Amino acid sequence: MAAHSAVLSASKIINPFWGGRLGNTVKVFGTTLTSHRNKTLLTPPPAKYGGRHTVTLIPGDGIGPELLNHVREVFRFSCVPVDFEVVHVNSALETEDDINNAITAIRRNGVALKGNIETKHTMAPSVKSRNNLLRTSLDLYANVMHCQSLPGVQTRHKNIDIMIIRENTEGEYSSLEHESVSGVVESLKIITRNNSLRIADYAFRLAREKGRRRVTAVHKANIMKLGDGLFLQCCREVASGYPDITFDSMIVDNTTMQLVSKPQQFDVMVMPNLYGNVVSNVCAGLVGGPGLVPGANYGRDYAVFETATRNTGKSIADRNIANPTAMLLAGCMMLDHLKLYDHASSIRNAVLTTMNENRLQTADIGGQGTTSEVVQSVMRIIQSKGQLTADL
Amino acid sequence: MAGSAWRSMLTQVVGGAVRRPALSSASFSRGMQTVTLIPGDGIGPEISTAVMKIFEAAKAPIRWEERNVTAIKGPGGRWMIPPDAKESMDRSKIGLKGPLKTPIAAGHPSMNLLLRKTFDLYANVRPCVSIEGYKTPYTDVNLVTIRENTEGEYSGIEHVIVDGVVQSIKLITENASRRIAEYAFEYARNNQRNSVTAVHKANIMRMSDGLFLRKCREVAENYKDIKFTEMYLDTVCLNMVQDPTQFDVLVMPNLYGDILSDLCAGLIGGLGVTPSGNIGANGVAIFESVHGTAPDIAGMDLANPTALLLSAVMMLRHMGLHDYGNKIQTACFDTIRDKKVLTKDLGGNSKCSEFTADICRRVQDLD
16 A cells, blocks of 8 residues: 555656546556565554454364363453454365365455364375465464473473574475376475574574574484575584574484473574474473473465464363363463554463462463463453553 | 194294293203393493393303494495304394494494394383382382384484475384284283283374274284273373373384383383383394493493393293293392492492492392
């Protein structure tokens, strides 16, 4: 909008006589011109109307629907100005219409909160993972996870504070497989220079923003010399532009060994897709389990929030025992992204306060509470702080 | 007749998982079995000497044949291991190897890779048992990781498609998957293990890990006495660091195996105390320590021989010499639990020779 009027007024100045007459032509020409030139700078406008944001909600399978209901409940209770557009994705269907609808909705709204969509690997290999499809279509290239030891949770290791940045679109998850001869299957792992530079840049920028001192690249370049070698080289290139941040690298098997013996040595870690899967699950396990850590997938234009370890949790679904912390904290991350910082901190504080009162922990971290009890406690704490309706 | 023929075929197929009958190979002579010993580099020679001393104290019926496996260029320009080493291994079928170094820009590929290719070592077995006396945050770990060692992500097939785009190929074949699954179940049966878990990522790598999983399922049909489960790699990682006691035998393709076996080694205390065995086709088995050559402490009598010793114990069990194996293992664990003569990496400040002497003494006392 602003770009078009700028071109129009510019054309009027340049050509006062023709400006008005050629209005339409310029508008059309201007669109192509500006959109072509400003393609990299044009971000979709936020889905904010009347002060309220619209966010896509994908319930998913397993514990997703019930946890997201709780998130909605808490948001409604705290008068968060967010409306959810719910899009269901049926994992049992073979067609991709559902997930395409979800992707369109996210393109429209820019932000989404989702549960994990199950991938039934008994179906034909052509039915690809829906979650992966979502990530690659929206080019959500960075998966960010912040693992922090929580004081109220008993774990074997203390004082862990690791940020994990994982490349989210390529690597081993390219889903490019073929059976050359019966009984011989090849799966391609793709590493590109552009994506590696992009993720390394994201990692260093984030590290600088958060005041972190060290970035560690995790790889297996001694075996996969070309693939991970390229990734490592790109990280080093980007590192040279950030002299204030120390850069080192570590082989993935050594990394996992170090993580279970001395996890306090790690600060920020950046890695390709599969190693990211392993390392993020190990770290989530170290700080207390899958129910505690939220995760975010960032692209240039879109952001999707979910639990960090992306579990469907079929075995604990609908039994009121799932831990809502990860999903609630993911919701808070989303609110931060939408710049609703006060709401985000109030809910986050409520969740963390509940966590540190040991009676109100769910079974996965050794407590006796149910999901609804935890959520009720969160809402009670939000109410007792009481400043929201007056201030906002 | 038919029974023994079937049994010997099975022995060949599963490569040594079955307790080999004593008359199988030419290494049988007056009860002594020959083992090819490859001391290796760095601290390799001193820890090999330590192991030989302990075996002598235990009066184990092992005759050691020391060989060097530094690569030489054979006819046709291809790198190969020296022929006398190969001949010794083919004859004895059992090897014990110390750490080998691969000098950068040596021109020859990694020695471990060469050995693997020469003897078709398709299964890497790492039993991870918590060592009483060496405290780690994880207690009661008792699991075995069995990793496919020939293909998967480490096939080494990589190319630059266009400048800036690299493609690495992960290869999964039916034969290799079936072979490793069969080995895993045989191992579980022979070592009184209750369950085998296949680790995979078939939700993302549908065809490749899907094939691996299918083969595991097929083999599981023949071993109804062993419980078979399948679990995603991320779930295994998550649960492993929270509660490792829920796992028993894990079988998986190459890359996941590499990561998980090192993860499990970390749980029990690191590579300095972890044994490892490589099983090959034709009954060949090479047991090794997986730590590095530690050139900074080489020759100073400071090394910790535990990893090589436990690998040697694994070797004794593989050969059916369970009594000797148990005796040496008990002596080793008792020494560590006692904490009087520990080497530096275990938290003490004794010498390797003192540590070894203590174990020898205990072994003799146990007789």
